[in-house]
Amino acid sequence: MAPPEDLPPMTYRFLGRSGLQVSAISIGGWLTYGGYTEQEKAHECMKAAYDSGINFFDCAEIYSDGKSEEVMGAAIKKYGWKRNDLVISTKLYWGTAFGNNPVNNKGLSRKHILEGMDASLKRLGLDYVDVIYAHRPDRQTPMEETVRAFNHLINTGKALYWGTSMWNADEIATAWRYADKLGLIGPIVEQPEYNMLSRERVELEYAHLYREVGLGLTVFSPLRQGLLSGKYKNGIPEGSRLAQNQVEFIAGWWKRTGKEKFDEIIANINKLEPIAESLGIKQSTLALAWVLKNQNVSSAIIGASSAEQVYENVRAVGAVDKLTPEIMDKIDEILNNKPPAVIARY
C-alpha cells in the first residue's frame, strides 16, 4: 500500500545536542511486532513508515522476549534498506528471558550491558545500533559502572550514542556528573512517556536538563496506547490493543486502572473531539501534533498495527502549525493538567 499522495513531507529533528537527525514521527515494536501484530502486517507497517520518511525504528530486548528485534531485523533485511539511512535503537535492562538464572540478566551491570548488547545485535542481524538505551534506572549498580559500560559499547562500535528511559532528572544528572568527571560520553537522550495525559516529567522535571546537557527526548505512547485517538469512545473495538486480553501486560493494565477510572479518562478525551473537528483533522492527528508542538521532543514514537495507522499518524507533521496558542490554551482548559510554569528568576 503506497503512501497517500497528500501525505505531508517528513520533518527531521536533532536528537538533543547531537548531530544525529531523527524523523519527528518514529515507530516502535512494543506489544505489536513479534507480539499481537502478525509478522507480515508488522513488516507492512515498517514499510509504510519507511515510505513516509520515517527513519527511526525503536525496539528493546524485552519486547516479546526478543521476537520484536527479530521481526524488525527481518524487515530491514527483506526490504534491503541501506543501514546508513536508518536510525535503529534498542534498550537493555530486562534480559531475564535469555538465561536460566535471572540474577545477572537484568539491570545495568557491565556484564548485562555487554552481553545484552551482543544478544540484541544478533537478533536484529545488525553490526551496531544508533542509540542504545538503559530501559530503566538500576539503583543497585554503581552509576560509574553503568556509564563506563555504555561508553565501552560506543568505543567498540556497537552503539553510536546512549540514552536513558524513565530515569528521573536526578539520575540523568548523576550519569552526566560521572561522564564529565571521567571524560566520557553522557546520555544524550531520554525516552519518557509523553502525551496529553502525562506531562509533568517532560514539561517540568527535566526542564533544566534541556539547557544544561542538551537532553533530547524520544517520547513513547504519544497516543496513550491508542486512547487519545478517540477509538475507545463507544467501548472497546474488536482487535484493538485493549481487546488483547491474552497479553499479560494489557490484562494487568486493566486491573490496575479499573473501569470507573477508565470511563473518566475516556470522557475527558471525548471533550477533545470538537477541537479536532474544528481544525479538520482526526483526533489522533491532534494528539500527535500536540506532542510535536513541544520543541524539546526530538521524536514521538508511535505504535501501529496497520499501514493505515502509520499514514494517518504521519499527518501530524503537517498539523503542528494548526495548533495556535489559542488552540493550545483551549486544550489545556479541557485537560486541566498543565504543570506549573518553571520560574525563571525570583
Ligand SMILES: NC(=O)c1ccc[n+]([C@@H]2O[C@H](COP(=O)([O-])OP(=O)(O)OC[C@H]3O[C@@H](n4cnc5c(N)ncnc54)[C@H](OP(=O)(O)O)[C@@H]3O)[C@@H](O)[C@H]2O)c1
Ligand atoms: N521506554 C519505554 O519504557 C517504553 C514504554 C512503552 C512504549 N515504548 C516505545 O514507544 C512505542 C510506542 O508506544 P505505544 O505503542 O504505547 O504508542 P501509541 O502510539 O500511544 O499507541 C499505539 C497503539 O495505538 C493504536 N493506534 C495507533 N495509531 C492509531 C490511529 N491513528 N488510530 C487509532 N488507533 C491507533 C494502535 O493500537 P491497536 O490498533 O492495536 O488498537 C497502536 O498499537 C513502543 O513501540 C516502544 O517502542 C517505550
